[in-house]
Amino acid sequence: MARENGSAIVFSGLVLLVAGAFYAYARASQVDLGHDRYHLTARFISANGLHVGAEVQLAGVPVGRVTAITLDPVSAMANVGFTVDRALQLPADSAVTIGSATMTDEDALMVQPGKAPTHLAPGAVITNAQEAVSLEQQVSNYIFGNGGLPSDSTPGSD
Structure with a gap:
């Protein structure tokens, strides 16, 4: 039982150490150093x-x-x-x-x-x-607008 508790503590410590390393890396990549x-x-x-x-x-x-x-x-x-x-x-x-x-x-x-x-x-x-x-706005402009076509080239304007 004591051995199981000891290994759980060691494993938990390693998980926290790895999480801390990822956090430090993420913060360093967001900051302009040097x-x-x-x-x-x-x-x-x-x-x-x-x-x-x-x-x-x-x-x-x-x-x-x-x-x-x-x-x-x-x-x-x-x-x-x-x-x-x-x-x-x-x-x-x-x-x-x-x-x-x-x-x-x-x-x-x-x-x-x-x-x-x-x-x-x-x-x-x-x-x-x-x-x-946004991509959604661009698609919406194309579908519901004239799609960038000149206004005199709409269908049925002949």
Whole structure:
């Protein structure tokens, strides 16, 4: 009986140790360790599909991480805090969107650099932001809308 209790305690300890290791790995993968980055904020009508720890991408290349998603109670808009590599000098008219490169990827914050001669300063707020359009919304737009066809090409308009 004592042997069974001892092995149960050892096994439980190993399970807790493995769970702790997974937790530490998950937290470390969500934090930018050793990167020289600066903080920016984007304001969205909806941050649906985005989560803290998601990648920030520029031309499909990861350049930062989403650090916070909060709701501004006054404007009812989502404030998305994120970091980007300090080596990037993003133009002041840059835009951000929520999306993914493929249907199987997680949503990421995608940066589209502008052409302004001035650059975004650390802590700047990007207001040129577009939320993701869900697959369901895209299909609905195609089915119940005109599917992207010119309005004069509807059946029976001859």
